[in-house]
Amino acid sequence: MTAKPEILKLTQVTNSRLFHIEAMDLRFSNGVERRYERLRTGGLGAVMIVAINEQDEVLLIREYAAGLEDYVLTLPKGLIDPGEDMMTAANRELQEEAGFAARQLSHVRQLTAAPNYMGHRLEVILARDLYPSKLEGDEPEPLEVIPWPMSRLPELFTQAAFSEGRAIAALCLVQQLQTRVEPPLVSRETASI
Structure with missing residues (x-):
């Protein structure tokens, strides 16, 4: 090497x-x-949450993307704050952006974007056993939450508004996990928050 x-x-x-x-x-x-x-990348990294409800729907959000100057569909995500681990950050961001918390959180994998130019790392977290819980976030306007059936992911991938590569990768990884029969992911059951 x-x-x-x-x-x-x-x-x-x-x-x-x-x-x-x-x-x-x-x-x-x-x-x-x-x-x-x-x-230069500082901080503790970020999380992106694939939150799946009891109806086997993934919770998408519609938010303004300044880089594209348009609204996009994506997954809840955000920075890991000082004093938080990735699971705590994921549950907080899910509550701030989608109005739900999760009793079960599992780490799926770490993703990078444009590693030749930046060291940003994003932890993909699968959230299940959701319940309504809203925290105040830093979003400038309320985010629209759109439940999307996991069975219709191929259709979602054709939507022009759903173009963020990290969100597409996260959903593909979770979809792959759901179809294989292997030992479960390392999971952390969360107490009611």
């Missing part, structure tokens, strides 16, 4: 409230030196 490149220098390029861009001067094992730019 090739050794990781040596980091020669890290330089802050610019900062905003959300983004920190830095230049990385690297030397590869063959002696080649290159400068890369990346979005």
Whole structure:
């Protein structure tokens, strides 16, 4: 296996409230030196929740996506706050964005997006045994919650408004888990919150 490149220098390029861009001067094992730019990732990561109700429907949300300048369908998601583990963050985000909490939460897998340019990690969490519970979130407007039958995922994947790659990947992973017969995921039963 090739050794990781040596980091020669890290330089802050610019900062905003959300983004920190830095230049990385690297030397590869063959002696080649290159400068890369990346979005520096801080914090504890994020969660995306695949919440499935008793009717075998996944809870989608409709929210405004500034990057696309339009409303999109996606899954509840958010940052892991200081002092939280991923399961606590997932249950909090589910309550803030969809108005439900879960008694059963299971870690599905970690996803990355554009790893050549950023180190953002997203934990996919499966939420089951849902019950109504609403927490105040940081959304600027109420989010519309849309229950979608798991049996109709192929139709969802054709909807122009449902285009977020991480949400598509999360649903495909959960769908695959539901169809195979293997030992269950590591799960944490949550107490009533």
